[in-house]
Amino acid sequence: xxxxxxxxxxxxxxxxxxxxxxxxxxxxxxxxxxxxxxxxxxxxxxxxxxxxxxxxxxxxxxxxxxxxxxxxxxxxxxxxxxxxxxxxxxxxxxxxxxxxxxxxxxxxxxxxxxxxxxxxxxxxxxxxxxxxxxxxxxxxxxxxxxxxxxxxxxxxxxxxxxxxxxxxxxxxxxxxxxxxxxxxxxxxxxxxxxxxxxxxxxxxxxxxxxxxxxxxxxxxxxxxxxxxxxxxxxxxxxxxxxxxxxxxxxxxxxxxxxxxxxxxxxxxxxxxxxxxxxxxxxxxxxxxxxxxxxxxxxxxxxxxxxxxxxxxxxxxxxxxxxxxxxxxxxxxxxxxxxxxxxxxxxxxxxxxxxxxxxxxxxxxxxxxxxxxxx
Numbered sequence: 001x002x003x004x005x006x007x008x009x010x011x012x013x014x015x016x017x018x019x020x021x022x023x024x025x026x027x028x029x030x031x032x033x034x035x036x037x038x039x040x041x042x043x044x045x046x047x048x049x050x051x052x053x054x055x056x057x058x059x060x061x062x063x064x065x066x067x068x069x070x071x072x073x074x075x076x077x078x079x080x081x082x083x084x085x086x087x088x089x090x091x092x093x094x095x096x097x098x099x100x101x102x103x104x105x106x107x108x109x110x111x112x113x114x115x116x117x118x119x120x121x122x123x124x125x126x127x128x129x130x131x132x133x134x135x136x137x138x139x140x141x142x143x144x145x146x147x148x149x150x151x152x153x154x155x156x157x158x159x160x161x162x163x164x165x166x167x168x169x170x171x172x173x174x175x176x177x178x179x180x181x182x183x184x185x186x187x188x189x190x191x192x193x194x195x196x197x198x199x200x201x202x203x204x205x206x207x208x209x210x211x212x213x214x215x216x217x218x219x220x221x222x223x224x225x226x227x228x229x230x231x232x233x234x235x236x237x238x239x240x241x242x243x244x245x246x247x248x249x250x251x252x253x254x255x256x257x258x259x260x261x262x263x264x265x266x267x268x269x270x271x272x273x274x275x276x277x278x279x280x281x282x283x284x285x286x287x288x289x290x291x292x293x294x295x296x297x298x299x300x301x302x303x304x305x306x307x308x309x310x311x312x313x314x315x316x317x318x319x320x321x322x323x324x325x326x327x328x329x330x331x332x333x334x335x336x337x338x339x340x341x342x343x344x345x346x347x348x349x350x351x352x353x354x355x356x357x358x359x360x361x362x363x364x365x366x367x368x369x370x371x372x373x374x
Contacts, residue, residue: 018111332369
């Protein structure tokens with residue numbers, strides 16, 4: 001069924017700031033293409049149906065010095081917790097999915113998590129897990145050229161899809177539908193269950209934790225994700241036999257903390273190894289069945305606030321942060337006014353003039369509402 005891919009895989013340092021052995025980017029390099037546009041105008045075009053969000057890129061918002069300092073503090077404070085979650089989800093994958101998995105992270109939030117999982121497997125088991133990162137686009141599906149590339153080189157049963165966290169579960173649903181369609185079209189049958197650091201939406205059985213906590217890589221854009229943009233699917237630049245696209249933001253090198261993030265977390269592996277064993281036993285003996293409670297609670301909020309689509313309701317610390325960094329937010333809802341893990345959200349909201357409302361009944365610690373074009 002497969003058509004030969006006409007774009008080669010990409011690796012650092014030619015593309016992205018990660019080392020070549022950490023990840024292979026199955027993307028087309030669009031670094032020289034002008035894809036960025038005014039944030040408000042881009043939002044209007046997306047909401048009017050004139051454009052899909054994956055056809056262009058936002059101009060990446062670079063937070064101020066106070067926020068940058070807060071990122072470093074948050075990373076120091078959360079590194080051990082992130083390392084523990086990495087260990088737990090990695091051990092679940094090795095025990096229940098494959099003893100030499102092929103990690104396929106979903107660009108770009110999944111990319112640093114895939115690298116951390118690969119590092120844990122090497123640290124704890126001397127397992128050299130191959131790691132690719134590929135594009136998936138809401139309402140457009142997954143990059144089938146990338147799947148063909150992976151399936152031709154690795155056992156399909158070894159493939160494990162990786163992301164950073166679950167919000168409502170929209171990407172888990174997109175992945176399941178896309179992989180089912182890929183198999184119906186003659187492609188390999190691939191396990192559709194995501195492996196994530198945090199699953200506050202209760203969408204998967206393979207997680208490091210179900211707590212809604214701050215994953216520091218959500219605090220920034222490309223500068224904590226290998227200096228690579230969001231992925232792009234635009235027929236003007238992507239042919240039928242090409243990978244989805246992405247840009248390498250070389251001009252942001254001086255701000256890059258991608259490898260600092262990885263090194264800070266993986267430096268905690270030896271320290272948290274005993275806790276990982278204890279937590280892993282508790283997770284494996286507990287109820288891990290997905291309940292999709294996050295989606296249901298967001299539907300209720302959508303109705304209450306008169307939002308037309310659940311796609312404009314972004315739950316959890318990670319998604320709320322990304323709304324403030326990449327979209328045009330209308331309001332931020334928080335469970336409590338002064339939670340320490342929300343300090344960066346309060347700073348971003350103040351910088352962008354976005355009101356914050358306290359809702360003690362939230363299923364997540366916070367929720368971002370995207371402004372709809374009138």
